[in-house]
Amino acid sequence: MSNWIKVCQLDEIPPAQARTVKAGDVMIAVFRLTGDRVKAVENRCPHKHGPLAEGIISGDDILCPLHNWRIHLEDGQVAAPDKGCVKTYPTKIENGVVFLDF
């Protein structure tokens, strides 16, 4: 069952950048990609737990700021040669408001 929770206005995330969202004990990175698409993953790189929200967005990937691991935001999979994955959260935008599904 979906559990859509309002996060923020889309405008509160600068284009091609991210915001960190704290929900309970979990830190989530919410990215605003080209074409005003929004993706959300746990803000914790599977490698050395780098804060993904501070990384550079490259297309639909995020590059971890600590050691440049490349993580695909769609499915949370880490790009080779590294291995791993991060938890992803479904997102939607309605009337300029960003929602996350928990």
Place this chain on the structure above:
Amino acid sequence: MNDKKKLVMIGNGMAGVRAIEEILKANPDMFDITIFGAERYPNYNRIMLSPVLAGDTTVEDIILNEEQWYTDNHITLHLGKRIKEIQRGYKQVIAEDGTKAKYDNLIIATGSNPFIIPIPGHDKEGVMAFRDIDDCDAMVEAAKKYKKAAVIGGGLLGLEAAKGLLNLGMEATVIHDQATLMNMQLDSIAGDMLRADLEKQGMLFKTSTLTTEVLGEKRVTGLKFKDGSNLDCDLLIMAVGIRPNMALAKDCGLFCNRGIVVNDYMQTVTDSSIYTVGECAEHRGIAYGLVAPLFEQAKVLAHMITGQGLKAYEGSVVSTKLKISGVDVFSAGDFMGTPGVDMIELMDKVGGVYKKIILEDDKIKGLVMFGDTADGPTFFQWMQDGKDVSEQRSTMLFSASGLGDSGHSGIDLAAEMADDTVVCGCNGVTKKDVVDSIVKGGLTTRKEITACTKAAGSCGGCAGLVDQLLASTLGTAFVESEHDPICACTDLNHEQVKEQIKTKKLTLVREIMSVLGWKGEGCQVCRPAINYYIGMMWPEDSQDDRSSRIANEKMHANIQKDGTFSVIPRIYGGETTPDELMKIATVAKKYNVPTVKITGGQRIDLLGVKKEDLAPMWKDLGMNCGYAYGKALRTVKTCVGSNWCRFGTQDSTSLGIHLEKELDRIWFPAKVKLAVSGCPRNCAEATIKDVGIVGVEGGWEISTGGNGGVHVVATELLCIVHTTQEVEEITKAYLQHYRETGRHNERSAPWQKRVGLESIKAIVVDDLNNRKALVARLHLYVAQQDTDPWAERVADAEKGYQQFSEYKQIVIPIEVELS
């Protein structure tokens, strides 16, 4: 019904299987593949047979493709089945045991056969070649029973065979028909050095000797030579060369010359459905015997057979880089030279190093290197590029480049290293990882290796070593070219991108990527580079693109391993006051800073600061941002100078403080560190900085391009001046010249090496007008950087982070269940 095309390959060796790998890479579903191999082993690395014979490695270790690989890729593998006939009319091949296979496309990859000299007695027992695993096994067996071995052929293979036999406890004599060992690769001096080295290891030689007969009843007992003398032996290895194996091709009417003749797409000229690759193929008159060209051929073949488009093979220029019994040898081009030819030589008989370069009009025509081959690949590249080496010729034999770890030590570290030695300390990549990626992954450039293994992907300190591993693994030179593209997102290099930004007056990162045809949306390499170039070239008309800043430069704080940040305020020239120290201490206490550290750059680092605390902390500090995280001026290190020091000749502290204030807030291609020492004792360690200034009686020495990091580089003297005004002006001109011509992420040391100290001197010291123009451009830029980034963010924070929202997290008041 299966509609895949049928692909049959005869031969299961390195070149052929590489072609299959390339085909699978290009189109995994196009063919049903069947491979026939005459040997009973899956594809193995033939180059590594000598270490197997020498007992340094095992057969299992040199297998490149396990049988599982064939299964995984749905390849039908027939081992130990020799094809006896190709029936081109029926489009099928028949093996000796009657197995038949139909094909739509056929690849002949039958390699070559060892050449046995047809002298009387060559078919006696105990006479053999050294070509495959079975030969290897036979030699090991023979060594158990017999004691005296002879090897005919003083080329690479012969010497390796003899070395292996020595290791197996046999006496080994090499018989060579020429005076010089390895005369195809070495001149007489290098050949003699090699001989002396091998003699020390116990090898015996008979050079300039022709063998006329193999003696013995059933088994070989000795050799008879042309000069009438004899040699006793009970094992004879013939290692006089290879001949392309083209019997099958000839029998079915394919045109053969020295090998099976192919066009530039590796198709046989007779039948376009049949391809050939490897040692059996003759391309434009040459049948190659080295791995690298064969791998290139394999790529072209795969391109053509899968209909990917036109990629032609145009032949290869080859160099030889070898290691024979622990001795490194490199040669390329016309290394013999003719009498009176222009050449430079370096000879160290005791140290066992010899280098010779043949030049024509200051361009390299050929080279031989013995003992120290570290620069071989670089010289080879220069030779191919037709580079004018008039500036390098006086020093190049000492070191071409100072490139990488090995450039310093002058020995080829790469080949010496054990497999488990860590090559890339940043990412924990071992030599074996790198070599595997080259051999099994088929990689041929450092960029590919970095993408695949991460080696040389972080600090880059091991880049030279990775290049050497490439060269020593493939046996041919591969050197990153100066003109490589910035990254995989574009085909353009730094200079081309800068040129476009300038001529088209492009001021937005996104605009540049779309105008210049970027693939994708850029990455952490190209976007920060473009952002820097725009800001440097159009200071008045551009805006910093924060989405193209790496975390540190975006946050104006240094991200640490746990995701917290460190805060380092400017302490100009490293000189502080009790009030300032108390302020720092108060702030550290208030925000529970877990670690306070004095840095190497004479300032104070507050570590472990939470992102939310950054702005409030900066506000409380009320000090300027120290840029300790960015490609900017870090510190100006100073000694106490003449104000206090009894040896001090100049007031270094005041000058250092002044320079740091003048150069604050400037982005550079890479980080920049300065130091000012008050006297030649140089307590501020100015000679390993980007700009080092040392006070002398009546003036200052300015030296530049130093680095104390991965590779220690001492500065080179730029000039000596009398006044601090001149120091300031020349330092500014130098740094602006670096800003304008440096590549993003290129420190001043490699930049200075690249553009040359003399040209820098001419521009920033000798040409007064140009110097002033450089300084004026720097001042124009500085005028735009009028606010401290911390102050700017503190002001924004008080308005609720309107502009810099990345500092403030959004809190959703719910409990989330962790899955």
